Amino acid sequence: MGSETGSNPTSLQDISGAPGVRGQKVTTIQKDGLISFMQSIILNTQLDSKEPFYVLDLGTVVSHIDQWARALPSVRPFYAVKCNPGPALLGAMAALGSGFDCASRAEIESVLGLGVSPDRIIFANPCKPEAHIKYAASVGVNLTTFDSVDEVEKIRKWHPKCDLLIRIKALDDSGARCPLGPKYGALPEEVEPLLRAARAAGLTVSGVSFHIGSGATHSSAYRGAIGAAKSVFQAAARLGLPEMRVLNIGGGFTAGQPFEEAASNVREALQAHFPNAQGWLSLIAEPGRFFVESAFTLAANVIGKRVRGELREYWINDGIYGSMNCLLYDHATLTCVPLACSSKRANPTCEGAITYSSTVFGPTCDALDTVLTGHRLPELQVNDWLLFPNMGAYTMAAGSNFNGFNTSAILTYLAYSNPS
Numbered sequence: 001m002g003s004e005t006g007s008n009p010t011s012l013q014d015i016s017g018a019p020g021v022r023g024q025k026v027t028t029i030q031k032d033g034l035i036s037f038m039q040s041i042i043l044n045t046q047l048d049s050k051e052p053f054y055v056l057d058l059g060t061v062v063s064h065i066d067q068w069a070r071a072l073p074s075v076r077p078f079y080a081v082k083c084n085p086g087p088a089l090l091g092a093m094a095a096l097g098s099g100f101d102c103a104s105r106a107e108i109e110s111v112l113g114l115g116v117s118p119d120r121i122i123f124a125n126p127c128k129p130e131a132h133i134k135y136a137a138s139v140g141v142n143l144t145t146f147d148s149v150d151e152v153e154k155i156r157k158w159h160p161k162c163d164l165l166i167r168i169k170a171l172d173d174s175g176a177r178c179p180l181g182p183k184y185g186a187l188p189e190e191v192e193p194l195l196r197a198a199r200a201a202g203l204t205v206s207g208v209s210f211h212i213g214s215g216a217t218h219s220s221a222y223r224g225a226i227g228a229a230k231s232v233f234q235a236a237a238r239l240g241l242p243e244m245r246v247l248n249i250g251g252g253f254t255a256g257q258p259f260e261e262a263a264s265n266v267r268e269a270l271q272a273h274f275p276n277a278q279g280w281l282s283l284i285a286e287p288g289r290f291f292v293e294s295a296f297t298l299a300a301n302v303i304g305k306r307v308r309g310e311l312r313e314y315w316i317n318d319g320i321y322g323s324m325n326c327l328l329y330d331h332a333t334l335t336c337v338p339l340a341c342s343s344k345r346a347n348p349t350c351e352g353a354i355t356y357s358s359t360v361f362g363p364t365c366d367a368l369d370t371v372l373t374g375h376r377l378p379e380l381q382v383n384d385w386l387l388f389p390n391m392g393a394y395t396m397a398a399g400s401n402f403n404g405f406n407t408s409a410i411l412t413y414l415a416y417s418n419p420s
Contacts, residue, residue, distance in 0.1 A: 005288050018094060020087035038055055043341060043412055052323070054396070054412040055412070058415065058416045059297065061092055061096070061292070064255055077098050077210060078101040078124070082101075083394060084392050088109070089295075090412070103124060123141050133154055133158040134158045143165065144162055147190075152201050164204065166207075167185050168185050168186050168225075168228055170228070171225060172252075178213060178214040178329075191235055204396065210228070226247075226273050229273075250285060250286050251286040254293070255291075293391075294392065297387055297388065298387070301316060302381070302385065310357065318407075320370070322405055323388075324371050336372065336386040338384065339387050356376070359374075360375065360376050360386065396410060
């Protein structure tokens with residue numbers, strides 16, 4: 001399970017031929033050409049329907065793959081499908097050499113449907129329905145996580161040839177946007193009983209897994225978690241179990257400076273606790289938002305307006321029950337820029353315009369469906385647009401059809417900016 005990311009061709013031509021991308025139009029744009037491209041979509045295809053849409057910049061995905069390979073060359077990423085399961089994105093990630101972290105039968109089916117081999121999938125859900133375990137066995141997905149005796153019994157019964165990674169609770173996930181410790185991860189005193197239970201069931205525990213939480217901000221947490229993982233390797237050796245050979249450092253990575261800091265902490269912790277890992281230890285991770293958050297931009301149409309003194313209130317055709325569910329479930333902070341294609345065609349980005357304190361509502365009949373408050377926007381009119389950057393992580397993946405607004409029907413247009 002060596003590191004393959006970045007070893008595959010990464011040209012636009014190769015990505016264009018990937019499953020999920022093949023047959024779709026991919027528009028090459030300049031690095032600063034995204035707004036112009038989205039304006040052209042609005043003017044050429046959205047004049048009548050004015051439906052919300054995404055743009056996926058595959059060049060950004062390539063850039064992040066390259067950043068990962070430079071900063072953590074020994075750690076192979078298994079992209080967390082739950083973060084964003086768009087077919088074009090999954091196809092591009094497959095073409096770029098990524099593995100895949102799947103949490104359900106449906107996610108495994110999506111990845112296998114792209115022609116990805118099952119040995120590039122980890123079934124990284126510590127608590128799985130029995131039917132999903134049986135399916136994994138039937139298609140040859142042979143690596144999964146566990147953190148309970150009951151899970152050991154299910155795997156013994158339905159997939160006894162599966163290799164296991166014991167999921168331990170990270171020592172510190174307090175800096176995570178979405179902590180996972182309250183739900184998953186074996187406590188230190190539970191580790192040896194779980195290892196014994198796996199041995200008694202005739203199962204092979206091939207390594208250790210942890211997750212410091214989604215959107216982690218305290219990257220030093222990787223140090224403590226890797227140290228805790230080393231103690232599990234030592235416990236397994238004391239118990240006479242077969243030598244462990246896999247360390248899964250989970251997710252929590254965010255692009256930009258936070259990633260550089262996290263990668264530095266990971267490298268130093270690996271050197272401290274696994275100094276001679278090369279050649280015998282497979283290092284993997286489960287990044288999601290790192291690859292996709294900034295690769296997607298959402299365009300939403302202004303469908304309503306109200307003026308109350310100096311306050312401007314706007315309604316758009318996507319919201320909390322759609323793509324902006326990330327405000328509730330991912331604790332995201334959103335921003336937007338205007339694209340006044342209807343009211344200010346000569347100056348659609350409204351440069352130099354007076355701004356007003358504005359509220360932006362989603363389209364449903366629930367007052368909870370409020371996207372932004374106190375946001376400064378210029379005077380806009382119905383049929384203008386708002387563009388929301390950084391909308392790739394935990395957005396479309398968790399949207400609903402509430403009030404008849406169907407998140408899954410939002411189209412995604414493909415672009416490729418020069419990743420240099």
